[in-house]
Amino acid sequence: MLQRDYPDQICSIARSLEVIGERWTLLxxxxxxxxxxxxxxxQETLGIASNVLTSRLKLMCDEGVLERLPDxxxxxxxxxxxxxxxRELGPALIMLxxxxxxxxxxxxxxxxxxLHAGCxxxxxxxxxxxxxxxxxxxxxxxxxxxxxxxxSTRGGSAQAPKRT
Amino acid sequence: MLQRDYPDQICSIARSLEVIGERWTLLxxxxxxxxxxxxxxxQETLGIASNVLTSRLKLMCDEGVLERLPDxxxxxxxxxxxxxxxRELGPALIMLxxxxxxxxxxxxxxxxxxLHAGCxxxxxxxxxxxxxxxxxxxxxxxxxxxxxxxxSTRGGSAQAPKRT
Numbered sequence: 001m002l003q004r005d006y007p008d009q010i011c012s013i014a015r016s017l018e019v020i021g022e023r024w025t026l027l028x029x030x031x032x033x034x035x036x037x038x039x040x041x042x043q044e045t046l047g048i049a050s051n052v053l054t055s056r057l058k059l060m061c062d063e064g065v066l067e068r069l070p071d072x073x074x075x076x077x078x079x080x081x082x083x084x085x086x087r088e089l090g091p092a093l094i095m096l097x098x099x100x101x102x103x104x105x106x107x108x109x110x111x112x113x114x115l116h117a118g119c120x121x122x123x124x125x126x127x128x129x130x131x132x133x134x135x136x137x138x139x140x141x142x143x144x145x146x147x148x149x150x151x152s153t154r155g156g157s158a159q160a161p162k163r164t
Numbered sequence: 165m166l167q168r169d170y171p172d173q174i175c176s177i178a179r180s181l182e183v184i185g186e187r188w189t190l191l192x193x194x195x196x197x198x199x200x201x202x203x204x205x206x207q208e209t210l211g212i213a214s215n216v217l218t219s220r221l222k223l224m225c226d227e228g229v230l231e232r233l234p235d236x237x238x239x240x241x242x243x244x245x246x247x248x249x250x251r252e253l254g255p256a257l258i259m260l261x262x263x264x265x266x267x268x269x270x271x272x273x274x275x276x277x278x279l280h281a282g283c284x285x286x287x288x289x290x291x292x293x294x295x296x297x298x299x300x301x302x303x304x305x306x307x308x309x310x311x312x313x314x315x316s317t318r319g320g321s322a323q324a325p326k327r328t
Contacts, residue, residue, distance in 0.1 A: 016263055
């Protein structure tokens with residue numbers, strides 16, 4: 001965990017924030033949800049110092065939010081893959097994304113679309129699909145680049161949209 | 165906003181975090197959702213330094229997450245009330261709370277229950293009511309003290325449960 005800033009807080013939010021409350025950690029989590037797996041991918045989209053990224057990835061692996069696995073395409077080098085525990089944070093992050101879209105809009109539209117995988121419907125602020133009405137959980141999200149990100153891929157992995 | 169740590173990040177999550185990404189800010193937001201309104205109430209549950217609390221409340225008022233209103237019961241003194249924009253962050257915070265409950269459980273059970281206001285059903289990880297099946301939005305949450313908080317009211321307002 002990060003330093004325990006709130007040792008006497010009996011609160012699940014405070015405990016969650018001790019793990020993922022540091023802002024870089026949340027942005028690393030975002031990139032993992034968007035499909036980033038390699039150290040260089042996180043570094044490129046975040047512009048984060050190597051030592052900071054190393055320590056954050058270690059924290060997230062120690063806490064079981066990410067898993068360090070061998071990268072078959074690059075023998076001897078690791079990749080960082082979301083665990084189920086990490087994937088479970090996706091919906092909360094999507095809610096934060098949609099709050100930002102509403103209150104701090106980018107000219108041109110949202111940087112990422114939030115679609116119901118398979119169905120293709122737009123996901124609303126309540127995380128329900130506007131097309132089929134289903135509540136959309138981790139593993140059912142598609143986040144393709146949106147109109148607000150044209151001309152740049154910063155702020156998100158440049159990879160193809162990926163289910164989370 | 166907080167200092168712009170991510171000026172070249174075209175991302176709604178990064179923009180949201182610039183407003184509410186600092187951990188104290190998220191815990192102040194939590195207390196506001198639980199019903200705290202007065203400076204002293206935030207200070208008591210958070211154990212936060214006055215100058216830090218003052219600057220965080222100012223940020224949250226500047227950003228329209230909280231509103232500074234006169235406290236009718238204490239002429240000349242303010243209270244801090246969630247705006248609609250602030251209330252909209254409730255569901256994301258509840259998701260974070262439930263993630264913490266699952267992965268970092270308190271002995272005895274969750275510190276707060278998450279109930280569907282009016283209906284009384286327990287709210288699931290997908291923010292749907294387990295009793296009536298409805299997706300539960302801001303203003304429909306009740307967060308009474310749970311079994312994990314017996315013997316202490318730290319980490320949350322000691323007030324009566326309040327709808328958010």
